[in-house]
Amino acid sequence: MREELLKIIPELNQISDPELREGTIKCFLLACEEGGKRPRDMTEMAFTALVETEVSFADKLRCVYHICVRTAEAMNEYMTDAIPVNMDILKAGALLCDVAKLIEVGRSAEGGWAKTRRGKLVRHPFSGVGLAMQAGLPEEVQHIIAVHAGEGDLFPRTPEAIIVHHADFVVFDPFVKDRVLRD
Ligand SMILES: [Fe+2]
Numbered sequence: 129m130r131e132e133l134l135k136i137i138p139e140l141n142q143i144s145d146p147e148l149r150e151g152t153i154k155c156f157l158l159a160c161e162e163g164g165k166r167p168r169d170m171t172e173m174a175f176t177a178l179v180e181t182e183v184s185f186a187d188k189l190r191c192v193y194h195i196c197v198r199t200a201e202a203m204n205e206y207m208t209d210a211i212p213v214n215m216d217i218l219k220a221g222a223l224l225c226d227v228a229k230l231i232e233v234g235r236s237a238e239g240g241w242a243k244t245r246r247g248k249l250v251r252h253p254f255s256g257v258g259l260a261m262q263a264g265l266p267e268e269v270q271h272i273i274a275v276h277a278g279e280g281d282l283f284p285r286t287p288e289a290i291i292v293h294h295a296d297f298v299v300f301d302p303f304v305k306d307r308v309l310r311d
Contacts, residue, residue, distance in 0.1 A: 129157055133167040136186050139193050143219050148266070152220045155227055155263035162259070163230035170230070173241050177233055179303045188299055189226060195295040196222040200288075211287050218288040220265065221272025225292050228256035228273075253277050 133156055134140055140156075143149040160167060174181055175188035200213040232247030232255065246255075256273040272289045274280065276296055285293060301307045 129160065129167060133157065133160075136167050136170055137190065137223065139190060139219070139223060142197075143216055145216050148216050148220055148269075151260075151263045151265045152223060152269075155224055155259050155265060156230075158259050158262055159227045159230040163228075163232075163234070165230045173229070173233060175226075176300065176303070177241060177243050179305075181303055183303075185226070185229060189223065191299050192225070192292070192295045193219065193222045195298060196291050199291050199295065203287075203291075213287055213291065214268070217266070217268045217272070218291060220269045221276075221288055222292050222295065224256065224260060224265075224269065225273050225276040225296060226252060226256070228252035228254075228259055231255050231259075251277070251279070253279060 130153065133153065137156070140149065140153055143152055156167070159165075160169075170186040170189070171184050173185040175183050175185045196218055197215070200215060200218050203211055203213050204215075229247075229252050232243060232252045233241050234244040234247075236242035253274055253276060257270045260270045260273055268286065268288065271286060272292050275283050275285050275289050276292050280289070280293060
């Protein structure tokens with residue numbers, strides 16, 4: 129499972145702190161276990177059940193990760209002391225913000241993917257924090273997962289969480305009919 133996971137999300141190897149890297153990997157494996165998934169399911173699951181798309185969960189997750197890293201690199205380069213960004217915390221949070229979708233989404237009766245009963249009751253920002261706690265991840269990472277989506281608008285976010293939140297919507301909004309102007 130671990131090897132398969134690292135093959136699908138090689139970015140996990142870019143977290144420099146070994147404890148944080150291991151905790152992040154553990155969190156993915158816990159999510160797979162609880163959601164009854166193999167890491168390879170991430171390449172088949174659509175990234176959202178809310179719109180029709182071919183983009184997989186893994187592709188979206190990796191895209192959000194790279195947007196976050198490049199954004200933070202620019203901030204650290206051009207705004208050095210004004211808004212310092214902790215790259216490792218950002219990397220773990222960016223990879224894990226949607227980890228609990230592995231629990232929230234399951235196979236539908238028609239063979240596609242749909243929200244599970246559990247996912248309808250407890251959305252992935254909440255179940256994701258639960259997984260991060262079980263994996264022993266720091267509160268800064270739990271925070272990113274907790275506030276990355278719409279419900280997080282109710283709370284102040286750390287700079288790392290602001291980046292993840294916006295990156296998440298940068299790749300989501302263009303798929304939502306009433307949020308995008310195409311012609
Ligand atoms: Fe999300």
